[in-house]
Amino acid sequence: MFESKAGILFIAGIGFFALAFVSNALVPVLMYRDLPEQTAEEVVNPKLLYQVKELSWRFPVAFEEHVGAPDEDDDAAWKETAASLLRLGRQVYIGEGCWHCHSQFVRPVSNESKRWGPVSKTEEYENELQRPVMFGTRRVGPDLSREGGRRSSDWHAVHFFNPEWVSPDSPMPRYTWLFDGSPQRPNKRGLALIAYIQWLGSWLDSYPYYEELDVLREQDF
Amino acid sequence: MITNETTSTTTDPSELVDERLVRWYFLAACTFLGVSMLGGLLMAFQLVHWNPLNGIELLAPGRWRMVHTNAVAYGFLANAFLGALHWAVPRLTLHQVASRALSYFIFFAWQAIVLLTAAGIIFGPSLQTSQWVAAAASKYHLAMSLGAQGLEWGETPFWIDPVALLGLALVAYNFMVPIARAKPPLYVTMWYFMAAFVWTFLTYAMGNLMPEYHVAGTSAGAVGGLFIHDLVGLFVTPLGWGLMYYFVPIMLKKPIWSHGLSLVGFWGLAFFYPLNGIHHFLYTPIPMFLQYGAVIATVAVELVVTTVIVNFFGTLWGNGRAVVTNLPVRWFYTGMIFYFLTCLQCAMQVTLTFQKLIHFTDWVVGHAHLVMFGVFSMWLFGIMTYLFPRLLGRNWYSHALLEWHYWLSALGVLVMATDLILAGLFQGYFWASLQPWDVSLVGSYPFWVTRVFAGLAMFLGFLCFVYNLWMTYRGVRSPAAEATPASATWLG
Ligand code: HEM
Numbered sequence: 001m002f003e004s005k006a007g008i009l010f011i012a013g014i015g016f017f018a019l020a021f022v023s024n025a026l027v028p029v030l031m032y033r034d035l036p037e038q039t040a041e042e043v044v045n046p047k048l049l050y051q052v053k054e055l056s057w058r059f060p061v062a063f064e065e066h067v068g069a070p071d072e073d074d075d076a077a078w079k080e081t082a083a084s085l086l087r088l089g090r091q092v093y094i095g096e097g098c099w100h101c102h103s104q105f106v107r108p109v110s111n112e113s114k115r116w117g118p119v120s121k122t123e124e125y126e127n128e129l130q131r132p133v134m135f136g137t138r139r140v141g142p143d144l145s146r147e148g149g150r151r152s153s154d155w156h157a158v159h160f161f162n163p164e165w166v167s168p169d170s171p172m173p174r175y176t177w178l179f180d181g182s183p184q185r186p187n188k189r190g191l192a193l194i195a196y197i198q199w200l201g202s203w204l205d206s207y208p209y210y211e212e213l214d215v216l217r218e219q220d221f
Numbered sequence: 222m223i224t225n226e227t228t229s230t231t232t233d234p235s236e237l238v239d240e241r242l243v244r245w246y247f248l249a250a251c252t253f254l255g256v257s258m259l260g261g262l263l264m265a266f267q268l269v270h271w272n273p274l275n276g277i278e279l280l281a282p283g284r285w286r287m288v289h290t291n292a293v294a295y296g297f298l299a300n301a302f303l304g305a306l307h308w309a310v311p312r313l314t315l316h317q318v319a320s321r322a323l324s325y326f327i328f329f330a331w332q333a334i335v336l337l338t339a340a341g342i343i344f345g346p347s348l349q350t351s352q353w354v355a356a357a358a359s360k361y362h363l364a365m366s367l368g369a370q371g372l373e374w375g376e377t378p379f380w381i382d383p384v385a386l387l388g389l390a391l392v393a394y395n396f397m398v399p400i401a402r403a404k405p406p407l408y409v410t411m412w413y414f415m416a417a418f419v420w421t422f423l424t425y426a427m428g429n430l431m432p433e434y435h436v437a438g439t440s441a442g443a444v445g446g447l448f449i450h451d452l453v454g455l456f457v458t459p460l461g462w463g464l465m466y467y468f469v470p471i472m473l474k475k476p477i478w479s480h481g482l483s484l485v486g487f488w489g490l491a492f493f494y495p496l497n498g499i500h501h502f503l504y505t506p507i508p509m510f511l512q513y514g515a516v517i518a519t520v521a522v523e524l525v526v527t528t529v530i531v532n533f534f535g536t537l538w539g540n541g542r543a544v545v546t547n548l549p550v551r552w553f554y555t556g557m558i559f560y561f562l563t564c565l566q567c568a569m570q571v572t573l574t575f576q577k578l579i580h581f582t583d584w585v586v587g588h589a590h591l592v593m594f595g596v597f598s599m600w601l602f603g604i605m606t607y608l609f610p611r612l613l614g615r616n617w618y619s620h621a622l623l624e625w626h627y628w629l630s631a632l633g634v635l636v637m638a639t640d641l642i643l644a645g646l647f648q649g650y651f652w653a654s655l656q657p658w659d660v661s662l663v664g665s666y667p668f669w670v671t672r673v674f675a676g677l678a679m680f681l682g683f684l685c686f687v688y689n690l691w692m693t694y695r696g697v698r699s700p701a702a703e704a705t706p707a708s709a710t711w712l713g
Contacts, residue, residue, distance in 0.1 A: 002484055004405065008412050012491035013419035017455070020495030021427065024447050024515065028507055029440040037437045088349065095346030095368035097283030107504040109577040110653040122506040125438030132372045132432035133441040135505055139581040140268070142658050162276075169662045171268045171669075177278040177347070188350045 038127040040083040043203065047149060049075075051198040052082045055153055055191055059184065066188035082195065089196025090129045092189045096175065103136030104145040104200065117146040118204060129196075141172055146201035156194045157183045237311035242324055244612045246304030247605055249332055251687060253296025254598075256339070258680045260289035265676050268669045279343055287342045287369050287376045293593060294374055294452070295385075296335040301601040302460045303331070303392070306414065308608060309467050310396050313410060314403035319395045327391050334377075334385050341378035342369045372445050374452050375428045382429045389425055393418035409483045413463030416491060420455035424448060439506050446507075446515075447498030453592070454494040461597045462486075462529065465553060468604060469536060472550045473543060478535030482528050489525030493518050503576045516571050523568040530561050548623055552603025555631055559595035563588065566642070578653065583668065584645025591638040594630075594679065602630065602686070609690065618692035622685045629682030637675035644668035 001007040056063040063069055067085065070077035093099060105120040106112050113119050124145075125133055136143075151159075155166065161183040163170035178190030186194065266272040267282040274280045307324065311317055318324055345368020348354050354367060369376035377385060397418060400411055407415075428448025432441035466483070470476055477483055496518035499511050533554075537543070543550045566588055569575050579585065606623060610616050617623055644665055651661035 002488060003407055003412070005401070005407060005415065008407070008415050009419065012412075012488065013416045014423075016491050017420055017423050017451075017495055020447065020451075020498065024496065024498040024511065025427070025431070025440070025444045027511060028443040029436050031508060032438065032440050035438070091349055091366040091368075092346065094371040095284070095342075095349065095366050096281060097287050097369070099371060100283065100286050100373075103581055105505055107577075107580070109504055110649070111655055112652075115652075115655060120506055122439045125442070125506070127437060131437040131441060132370065132375070132445055133438055134371060135442050135445075135502055137373055137501065137581070138585065139652075167659070169659050171270060171662065173267055173272075173282045174276040175281075176276045189346075 032122060032126065035123060035126045040086045040128050041079060043127050043129065044079050044082045044086070045202055047202040048082055048199045049078055051153065052078065052085060052195055055194060058153055059186055059191065062180070062185045062187070063191060067191060085192045085195040086129060086199055088189065088192035092193045093196055099134050099136050100138055101140040101172070102142070102144045103139050104134040104143065106143060106145055116143050117201070120145060124203065144197065144200050146204065148198045148200045148202040153194050153198065156197055157186055157190070160190065160193065237315065237317055238308055239321060239324060240612050242328060243304045243307045243608065245328060246300050246307065247609070250297050250300035250304065253292045253300065253335060254683060255687070257289050257292035257297060258683060260285040260292065262676055262680065264289065265669070265673045269666065269673055278347060284343050284346065288339050290374060291338055291342065291376055292335065295338065298457055298597060299331070301605070305464050305601070305604050306396060309410065309464065310399055310414065313408055313467065314399040316399035316402045319398035323391060323395050327388060327395065330384070330388050334381055334388055337381050338377050341367060341381065342376060345369065345378055370433055372428060372432055373449050375448060377429060379433065386422070386426055389422045393422055409477065409487065410463040410467040412487050413459040413466065417456060417459040417463065420451065420459070424451040424455055428452070442502050442505055443499055443507050443511070446501040449501055450498045451495055454497065457597055458490070458494070461600055464604060465533065465600060468549070468607065469533060469553055472547060473536060473540050475536065477532060478538070479532050482532040486525060486529035486532060489528070490522070493521045493525060497522060500571050503573060503580065516573065519571040520568055523564050526561070526564045530557060533557055548627065549603040549607040552599050552606065552627065556596045556599035556603070559591055559599065563592040563596060566591070578649035579645050582645035582648040583641040583665070587638045587641030587645060590634060590641065595634045595638065599630065602626070609693065613693060615693065615696060618689050618697050622689040626682045626686040629678045629685065633675045633678035633682060637672055637679070640668050640671045640675060
């Protein structure tokens with residue numbers, strides 16, 4: 001059996017693979033099958049809606065041109081706009097490889113919850129925008145799972161255009177192609193990425209506690 | 222147990238092996254390795270602020286980092302493995318592959334897959350907002366972009382996945398036919414190859430379909446962990462070890478030391494390796510009991526690996542000088558030492574204690590280079606060093622250049638890995654002590670600079686190899702090579 005073709009093919013090849021698949025993949029899948037997977041529309045929350053509207057005030061020309069601002073009071077339309085920005089923003093985030101330099105989960109160790117706020121929970125990831133999940137494997141830059149609302153959208157615009165302008169030691173690459181020539185004019189991808197970043201963590205009741213942290217306050221924000 | 226010598230003398234191997242195809246695969250592998258190294262260097266330069274191309278969309282370091290890892294896995298390792306398989310499988314089974322025409326079809330299809338993957342990663346994000354993509358996306362409800370998908374080593378754009386799966390199925394068929402025809406008992410190498418054909422296909426299907434289409438969130442994380450792990454453990458590792466079981470006895474002209482240990486090694490790997498998946502995502506919201514399971518299985522793998530290493534050093538016993546006098550053997554055994562070191566490192570880093578500190582840091586990147594370059598690339602370089610003279614029907618142009626290739630690669634990766642592992646410890650402490658993020662960037666800087674130079678050394682070594690190959694191809698013989706009659710033994 002141990003040296004026969006059938007043994008190797010069926011026991012090692014298929015059997016052991018299946019065993020690992022069941023125990024390492026299927027078990028969590030089944031455990032979480034009752035958690036509904038939310039769509040992008042469902043994860044739009046008031047904080048994000050505000051951020052998106054704010055984008056349209058801050059970059060009126062760009063927003064009008066690339067996204068098209070709905071009527072101020074038409075909440076359903078804003079919601080739809082926000083959801084489509086989230087979808088596109090996530091694609092930009094993946095396509096540009098942001099996730100190879102930034103993680104999206106706060107671990108219960110190494111003082112991470114002091115730096116970034118509440119430890120990540122399963123429920124936070126059960127949505128369309130976490131397919132595949134953006135846990136990440138490397139942190140050249142900080143974790144982003146609680147980034148939403150931490151900085152203003154124009155900070156992000158300038159930072160994406162040229163990170164060294166706001167963070168002189170930053171090795172983060174420039175993303176000038178997310179703009180029409182200047183940080184005041186983000187294009188569609190740029191606006192979507194900013195909206196996506198502002199969404200991260202916006203589902204939590206409280207923003208993280210950066211302000212309580214003395215060492216962090218010394219940083220020149 | 223059959224030994225390699227008996228198999229290779231009974232039939233005329235030149236009828237069995239399509240040497241042109243082996244050559245083509247090796248050349249394709251070298252081409253993509255060059256591309257990949259340039260991508261790695263681009264990211265390395267970016268990290269130390271020396272990237273003069275910063276801000277050029279199609280040369281975005283983020284995209285090229287994905288080209289780096291994908292070109293290495295599918296362009297270099299897969300191509301080089303396929304070349305070596307086309308050499309080894311027909312010789313071991315005494316049968317040709319299923320179909321030569323199919324072999325050539327696979328060759329071209331595979332290059333197309335690798336090139337299109339790179340093209341998708343580089344151009345996909347730029348096309349994201351163009352009219353026709355938006356139209357297609359809304360028409361077919363595509364949540365995905367034309368560019369990379371968000372899973373490491375699974376970045377292959379979604380429109381290539383089915384083609385790649387078909388390619389893998391054809392590869393398996395093409396090699397399984399001669400294996401099925403071969404008379405038992407099967408040699409160790411064949412166990413590894415057979416299992417690898419099944420595993421690679423299943424792994425690829427799982428990783429490229431499930432987290433993208435079926436499951437989201439934490440479950441997708443578990444599947445993703447299993448995927449990245451299985452790709453290394455069930456595609457690269459078994460093919461690599463299978464080739465070692467084939468080439469090492471040939472070079473040393475004696476059978477593997479212990480058949481029992483070969484059995485333990487294979488079955489241990491087959492059982493424990495796939496169970497490790499979740500160890501890539503420790504401390505995530507994935508249930509803790511699964512995380513513990515993965516940690517234990519990982520430590521078990523280390524024990525299994527030790528038996529394999531013992532087996533190979535047992536084989537070397539008594540022929541130790543071969544490491545000095547025979548260059549391919551030196552590549553192989555250097556790789557094995559690095560393999561042991563990687564696995565030792567793995568046994569430490571998988572513990573929750575270490576994970577606290579080193580997860581997300583450069584420690585992991587050091588680990589990745591140690592195993593991918595220090596082990597599998599080394600083995601493949603050794604195989605190429607041995608095979609090219611046979612494929613081209615002439616001796617290497619320069620032995621000195623071969624030595625340079627060896628030393629620059631070995632020392633380069635040693636420096637790179639040590640440097641990054643140390644950097645990881647520093648980063649871990651900077652983060653845990655709640656220093657501003659900038660502190661960890663400034664603190665990493667000297668390590669990142671060192672990495673650039675280590676990378677340049679590895680690249681230079683590779684250039685020596687390519688230049689040497691070019692001159693050998695053209696049939697030039699350096700005066701020095703003429704003067705060393707011992708070259709035959711030196712190259713195995
Ligand atoms: C010229 C030499 C090379 C240089 C300068 C280089 C540089 C890099 C850089 C900068 C990264 C990104 C690390 C990060 O995210 O912080 C990386 C990742 C990686 N490289 Fe290389 N690399 C080189 C050669 C190779 C080779 C030859 C291989 C494989 C055979 C390889 C395999 C990998 C892998 C697997 C990763 C992903 C690591 C992870 O995500 O943990 N590299 N490399």
